[in-house]
Amino acid sequence: MTARRRGDLFDPECPTRQLLDRVGSKWTAMCVLVLDETGTELRFSELKRQMSGISQKVLTETLRALERDGLLTRRVEPTSPPRVHYGLTARGQSLAAPLRQLRWWAEENMPGVDDHRRLYDRKRAR
Amino acid sequence: MTARRRGDLFDPECPTRQLLDRVGSKWTAMCVLVLDETGTELRFSELKRQMSGISQKVLTETLRALERDGLLTRRVEPTSPPRVHYGLTARGQSLAAPLRQLRWWAEENMPGVDDHRRLYDRKRAR
Numbered sequence: 001m002t003a004r005r006r007g008d009l010f011d012p013e014c015p016t017r018q019l020l021d022r023v024g025s026k027w028t029a030m031c032v033l034v035l036d037e038t039g040t041e042l043r044f045s046e047l048k049r050q051m052s053g054i055s056q057k058v059l060t061e062t063l064r065a066l067e068r069d070g071l072l073t074r075r076v077e078p079t080s081p082p083r084v085h086y087g088l089t090a091r092g093q094s095l096a097a098p099l100r101q102l103r104w105w106a107e108e109n110m111p112g113v114d115d116h117r118r119l120y121d122r123k124r125a126r
Numbered sequence: 127m128t129a130r131r132r133g134d135l136f137d138p139e140c141p142t143r144q145l146l147d148r149v150g151s152k153w154t155a156m157c158v159l160v161l162d163e164t165g166t167e168l169r170f171s172e173l174k175r176q177m178s179g180i181s182q183k184v185l186t187e188t189l190r191a192l193e194r195d196g197l198l199t200r201r202v203e204p205t206s207p208p209r210v211h212y213g214l215t216a217r218g219q220s221l222a223a224p225l226r227q228l229r230w231w232a233e234e235n236m237p238g239v240d241d242h243r244r245l246y247d248r249k250r251a252r
Contacts, residue, residue: 006233006234006236007233007235007236009229010156010176010178014236015240016232019232020150021150023231024146024149024155026143026147029146030143052136052138068247069243070238091239095235097231098231099228101224102149102225102227103146105149105221106146106149108133110140110141110142111131112196112217113196113197116194117194121194
């Protein structure tokens with residue numbers, strides 16, 4: 001019997017913590033969530049519009065990292081000029097569920113966290 | 127009727143995306159997960175030992191940010207020298223569920239992601 005390979009977040013030698021860091025970052029999360037909600041492939045310009053605030057450079061880097069990890073497909077349509085379409089792989093789709101939960105938590109708790117920060121900073125300023 | 131306040135990840139003016147970025151980062155996630163799994167308060171040295179690889183400086187910053195957000199309690203025991211105990215607030219505990227899911231995803235998918243990266247880099251190197 002072969003042991004099932006699996007990462008370990010608490011092992012400093014294991015790259016799982018870097019993976020978590022990246023998939024839990026705002027741009028990666030937003031990109032996966034947009035593609036998952038749309039349910040189809042999107043072009044660069046459509047992604048950029050929906051992920052409001054992202055720069056061209058950061059979106060390019062985000063997409064390349066997701067493609068390298070096997071979470072994103074990049075399909076080039078042989079038109080002139082070529083059109084590039086981005087979609088989620090099955091593994092990328094499997095990431096959408098935990099990210100939806102994290103998004104839900106952040107949106108739900110943002111007002112309470114904001115109130116607490118104000119209180120904390122006022123106490124500290126005294 | 128008052129509208130229920132709620133953040134919006136896709137609004138560039140809303141601080142939700144910064145909150146998601148931070149709570150989805152490896153050290154915040156590990157800190158919340160350790161405290162949630164332990165189920166009791168921990169001292170700085172115990173947290174540092176369990177979050178192997180973290181520096182004293184980064185742990186201090188991580189704890190302060192969590193405290194400022196109202197996710198962590200900091201209790202000073204009036205001994206000599208004073209002992210400081212860290213624990214999760216109810217809001218901090220509510221973050222543990224989505225983080226457990228994200229951790230599970232990262233640990234489960236790390237080997238597959240790693241394989242895909244190797245393949246991708248080999249193709250690019252040709």
